Amino acid sequence: MALAGPAFAPVFAALHPRAFPHEPWDEPSFATLFAQPGVRGFIDERGGFLLTRQVLDEAEILTIGVTAPRQGIATALLREGLAELRAHGVATVFLEVAADNAPARALYARFGFTQAGLRRRYYANGDDALTLRLEIG
Numbered sequence: 001m002a003l004a005g006p007a008f009a010p011v012f013a014a015l016h017p018r019a020f021p022h023e024p025w026d027e028p029s030f031a032t033l034f035a036q037p038g039v040r041g042f043i044d045e046r047g048g049f050l051l052t053r054q055v056l057d058e059a060e061i062l063t064i065g066v067t068a069p070r071q072g073i074a075t076a077l078l079r080e081g082l083a084e085l086r087a088h089g090v091a092t093v094f095l096e097v098a099a100d101n102a103p104a105r106a107l108y109a110r111f112g113f114t115q116a117g118l119r120r121r122y123y124a125n126g127d128d129a130l131t132l133r134l135e136i137g
């Protein structure tokens with residue numbers, strides 16, 4: 001597990017399509033994200049990535065994915081990422097997840113995330129998104 005800065009944009013771009021084959025983010029997209037204030041990356045060498053963005057005492061999970069599911073990689077990334085955010089003064093974490101993404105919803109539920117909102121037809125394919133929230137402060 002390692003904190004990953006802008007130099008890791010190519011690594012994120014290589015891993016992201018393996019977790020999100022239908023909406024891959026490319027290297028320039030990650031470079032743009034890393035250039036924004038408050039953006040932090042985390043890489044698990046087993047094949048996983050996490051990108052967060054902090055604004056004052058709130059943070060958002062921008063993306064998380066693994067290339068080898070069900071080995072605890074996302075759990076390790078979230079543990080590390082949330083600890084890092086807490087250490088930097090974050091009190092509340094938000095994320096969006098597709099309503100039908102059962103694996104991700106189960107993962108977030110285990111961390112204590114609860115539903116804060118519903119965005120109907122949020123995704124290009126018409127799927128609904130749930131906004132989830134977790135207090136860590």
Ligand SMILES: CC(C)(COP(=O)(O)OP(=O)(O)OC[C@H]1O[C@@H](n2cnc3c(N)ncnc32)[C@H](O)[C@@H]1OP(=O)(O)O)[C@@H](O)C(=O)NCCC(=O)NCCS
Pocket residue numbers: 019020064065066067068069070071072073074075076096097098101102103104106107108110
């Ligand atoms: C969601 C995702 C990140 C989970 O990563 P992971 O490394 O497989 O998760 P973990 O191994 O840490 O699993 C932790 C818990 O989450 C739940 N979970 C994970 N995958 C699951 C699945 N396919 N079905 C049901 N529950 C699941 C389980 O409770 C699991 O604990 P357990 O294995 O002890 O039962 C992974 O499936 C992924 O990359 N999906 C594609 C990208 C994506 O949808 N990202 C989230 C967008 S919001």
